[in-house]
Structures are given as C-alpha cells and as structure tokens.
Amino acid sequence: MSNQQWLSRSLAAVWHPCTQMKRHERFPLVPIASAEGAWLTDFDGKRYLDAISSWWVNLLGHGHPRIKAAITRQLDSLEHVMLAGFTHRPAVELAERLGALTGLGHAFFGSDGASATEIALKMSFHAWKNLGRVEKNRFISLENSYHGETVGALAVTDVPLFSATYAPLVRQGLRVPTPDARGAAPGETAADVAQRAARALEACLDANADSVAALILEPLVQGAAGMAMYHPDYLRAARALCDRYDVHLIADEIAVGFGRSGTLFACEQAGIRPDFLCLSKGITGGFLPLSCVLTRDEIYRSFYSDDIRHAFLHSHSYTGNPLACAAALAVLDTLQDEDIIAVNRERSARFGALLAPLAAHGAVRHFRQQGMIWAFDVDTPRGDFAQAYFAAMLERGCLVRPIGTTVYFMPPYCLKDEEMAMLGDAALDALDALGRDAAGSAPQPALP
Numbered sequence: 114m115s116n117q118q119w120l121s122r123s124l125a126a127v128w129h130p131c132t133q134m135k136r137h138e139r140f141p142l143v144p145i146a147s148a149e150g151a152w153l154t155d156f157d158g159k160r161y162l163d164a165i166s167s168w169w170v171n172l173l174g175h176g177h178p179r180i181k182a183a184i185t186r187q188l189d190s191l192e193h194v195m196l197a198g199f200t201h202r203p204a205v206e207l208a209e210r211l212g213a214l215t216g217l218g219h220a221f222f223g224s225d226g227a228s229a230t231e232i233a234l235k236m237s238f239h240a241w242k243n244l245g246r247v248e249k250n251r252f253i254s255l256e257n258s259y260h261g262e263t264v265g266a267l268a269v270t271d272v273p274l275f276s277a278t279y280a281p282l283v284r285q286g287l288r289v290p291t292p293d294a295r296g297a298a299p300g301e302t303a304a305d306v307a308q309r310a311a312r313a314l315e316a317c318l319d320a321n322a323d324s325v326a327a328l329i330l331e332p333l334v335q336g337a338a339g340m341a342m343y344h345p346d347y348l349r350a351a352r353a354l355c356d357r358y359d360v361h362l363i364a365d366e367i368a369v370g371f372g373r374s375g376t377l378f379a380c381e382q383a384g385i386r387p388d389f390l391c392l393s394k395g396i397t398g399g400f401l402p403l404s405c406v407l408t409r410d411e412i413y414r415s416f417y418s419d420d421i422r423h424a425f426l427h428s429h430s431y432t433g434n435p436l437a438c439a440a441a442l443a444v445l446d447t448l449q450d451e452d453i454i455a456v457n458r459e460r461s462a463r464f465g466a467l468l469a470p471l472a473a474h475g476a477v478r479h480f481r482q483q484g485m486i487w488a489f490d491v492d493t494p495r496g497d498f499a500q501a502y503f504a505a506m507l508e509r510g511c512l513v514r515p516i517g518t519t520v521y522f523m524p525p526y527c528l529k530d531e532e533m534a535m536l537g538d539a540a541l542d543a544l545d546a547l548g549r550d551a552a553g554s555a556p557q558p559a560l561p
C-alpha cells in the first residue's frame with residue numbers, strides 16, 4: 114500500500130496525539146513503513162532523518178540490534194506477569210542497576226512519563242502524610258515547566274495551551290520563575306539568572322513551605338517549553354533550599370536522562386541527589402513504554418508499616434513489564450560497554466562545529482547546546498513558522514518539529530558526522546527558503 118492509502122485510513126480510524134486533526138487537510142500525515150539507525154522510511158520509499166528521536170525516546174537509533182535481541186530473548190521465557198505479589202528477573206535487575214547508578218532505590222515502575230510524574234507527586238504527598246503532616250499537599254513547579262498531561266501532571270505543567278482548557282479539573286500549584294538563561298539582562302550571566310530565580314524560589318518557600326510537599330523541576334533543560342537551558346547553580350540552590358524548608362525535590366529526568374544532557378543523569382552536573390527521580394522516554398531506547406520513579410530509603414521507610422493506609426496503593430496493569438525492562442537493561446549495557454557518554458562528548462563537540470554556520474545565520478538567536486540537544490530561536494515574522502519549517506524540512510528529508518519559533522535537534526546517539534552535516538545544511542536552506550517567503554499565514558500555537 115502507498116503513503117496515500119495509509120494516511121487516509123489513519124485519518125478515518127486514528128485520533129492522533131497533540132494535533133488539530135483538521136490541519137491534516139492541508140498537512141498530510143507521514144506514514145512510516147520502517148526505520149533503521151537515524152532514518153525513517155515511508156511507504157513510497159522516501160527517507161527522513163529522525164532529528165528529534167521520535168519525540169525524544171529513541172536513544173541509540175531505530176532497530177538497535179542489541180535491544181531487539183534482548184526483547185526477543187525475553188519473549189522466549191516470559192512476556193508479562195503482574196508485579197503485585199510477583200516478581201521477575203528483568204524488573205529486579207533493572208531496579209538494582211538504576212539504584213546503583215543514581216544512589217536512590219526502591220524503583221516503582223509505571224508506563225509513561227506522565228504516570229511517573231503522578232507517582233512522584235502522590236508519593237511525596239503520602240510520605241508527608243505518613244509522618245503526620247497532611248497539610249503539606251501543594252507542589253511548586255517552574256514557569257514553562259512540562260511534566261506530562263494527565264490531570265494530576267497538568268497541575269505542575271505550565272503550558273497554557275495544554276492546561277487552560279482543563280483548568281476546572283486541575284488543582285493549581287505554585288509557580289516560580291524559570292532560570293532559563295535566555296532571561297539574562299544585559300551584562301548578566303546564566304549563573305546570575307540562576308541566582309535570581311533561586312531567590313524567587315526562596316521567597317516562595319519562605320511564604321508557603323508549610324503547605325508544600327515538593328518542588329518538581331526538569332534538571333538543566335526545560336524541554337517542551339522550547340529547550341530552555343539553565344545553569345546548574347539553580348539545581349544546587351534548589352537542593353539546598355528544599356533541605357532548609359523541608360520540601361521534597363522531584364527531578365523529572367524523563368527527557369534529559371540516559372546521557373541526553375551530557376552526563377548519564379543531568380543532576381550529576383550539579384552534584385545533587387533529588388528525593389525522587391522520574392525516568393522514562395529513552396529508558397527503553399524508544400522500543401517500549403516504561404517509566405520509573407526512584408526514591409530515598411528514608412521516604413520508602415515512611416510507607417513501611419503494619420497499617421495498609423501507609424502503603425503506596427498505586428498500580429498500572431503493565432507495571433514493570435519484563436519485555437520493557439529487558440530493553441532497558443540492553444540500553445544500560447550498551448551505554449556502558451560502548452562508553453557512550455564519553456563518545457558523545459566528542460561527538461557533540463564535532464556536531465557543534467558542523468552547526469557553526471547555522472548558529473551564525475542572521476535570523477538565528479540564542480543558539481544553545483546541552484549534551485546531545487541543540488536549539489535555537491528564529492527571528493521570523495511568520496505566525497505559522499513551526500508548521501512551515503516542519504514542512505520545509507520534511508521536503509529536505511529531515512524530521513524536526515519546532516516548538517513555536519524554537520528549532521531543536523535531539524538526534525539518536527548513533528547519528529554520524531555526515532548526517533549531522535546534512536541536517537545542518539538542510540536547516541540553513543529551509544531557513545533561507547522561509548525567509549524569502551516571509552508572508553506566511555495565520556499564527557499557529559506552539560506544540561512540542
């Protein structure tokens with residue numbers, strides 16, 4: 114079957130995520146037949162470089178042989194068993210490995226990122242409740258935060274396009290200024306912005322800590338806000354303030370974990386340990402849905418008692434799925450055996466050099482990089498920039514999905530120098546093409 118046939122069947126049967134379906138009257142869906150490495154192939158044989166790792170999940174490349182083999186091997190013995198009252202090798206081994214890598218433990222598994230956020234928020238509140246402090250039931254999040262889109266997660270997600278419609282359903286938390294380095298006043302450094310944001314956090318805690326269970330944040334990079342990057346000083350300050358005011362720190366490394374930020378986990382760059390760590394997305398290399406929340410012994414112990422009401426009574430049917438855990442173990446093995454964090458350091462330095470002409474383009478503002486993430490803002494009069502740029506890049510054989518006027522690359526770690534060079538060339542060419550056709554059409558909202 115051709116692209117055309119699959120896309121019309123899809124429009125009739127599938128409700129696609131994060132999409133105004135009517136827009137597909139003008140912008141066709143792209144049906145994908147197969148994928149390998151950094152490349153997607155459609156049903157007509159056209160190839161696209163997956164420059165955003167299929168919404169940030171595909172860590173090591175599509176069809177990665179080691180992950181495929183691990184899932185296949187696991188299929189031969191056990192596809193799934195419930196994790197309440199039962200256990201199995203992949204869940205135990207993955208929990209042990211993640212514990213050793215993070216200095217946290219007691220891995221609680223979920224299925225998606227948003228479910229990890231829900232788990233961490235509920236656990237934090239419940240841990241305080243178990244200590245008799247029921248009044249600690251609010252959460253602080255950062256301006257421009259994104260922690261998922263279930264009703265609970267929306268309370269700590271500051272993307273009005275996603276949350277405003279559902280406001281009557283959501284119990285709004287407290288919001289503090291973002292340390293986004295782009296907010297620097299003339300003469301200010303990223304560290305100055307971090308200090309300023311930390312003072313605002315201190316003021317918020319000073320006024321509200323008695324009713325606050327936790328601060329939740331995305332360490333170093335606020336992804337869905339448009340890859341807003343900030344100085345690690347903010348994380349150090351946040352850790353110290355949470356300690357001082359008796360508030361948990363939840364680090365949402367769903368997007369930046371597993372090497373994306375340049376270290377295995379972004380918190381390492383600030384030398385801090387959170388009270389809860391949320392992981393998902395790259396955890397299975399983009400093969401299967403899995404998420405995980407890790408926490409400290411002391412918090413775990415507050416749930417451990419003879420009273421059932423002290424227990425964390427939360428579950429998802431596929432909690433700790435063995436196939437997903439086996440994929441995650443293969444990802445950890447690969448990161449370790451191929452020393453991928455170190456290899457990425459050199460790779461990202463070379464990629465940075467390849468992207469220098471793009472960074473120097475007249476319409477490019479705030480060109481920035483953190484680990485294996487590159488982003489820049491485009492000075493454009495076009496209200497429909499994101500959609501038009503997406504289409505222009507697709508024509509040039511690249512998948513990017515700008516957020517508003519921010520373009521970012523978040524490629525799988527297997528990306529080769531010549532592929533990055535091609536991506537940089539296509540990005541420049543598309544910028545020029547859109548610049549020549551500056552009129553554009555009606556403004557469109559920013560979607561991640």
Ligand SMILES: *Cc1c(COP(=O)(O)O)cnc(C)c1O
Nearest residue numbers: 225226227259260261336367368
């Ligand atoms: C994607 C993301 C989530 C939500 O994950 P889903 O699997 O889409 O529910 C939460 N937090 C951050 C930082 C994310 O990037």
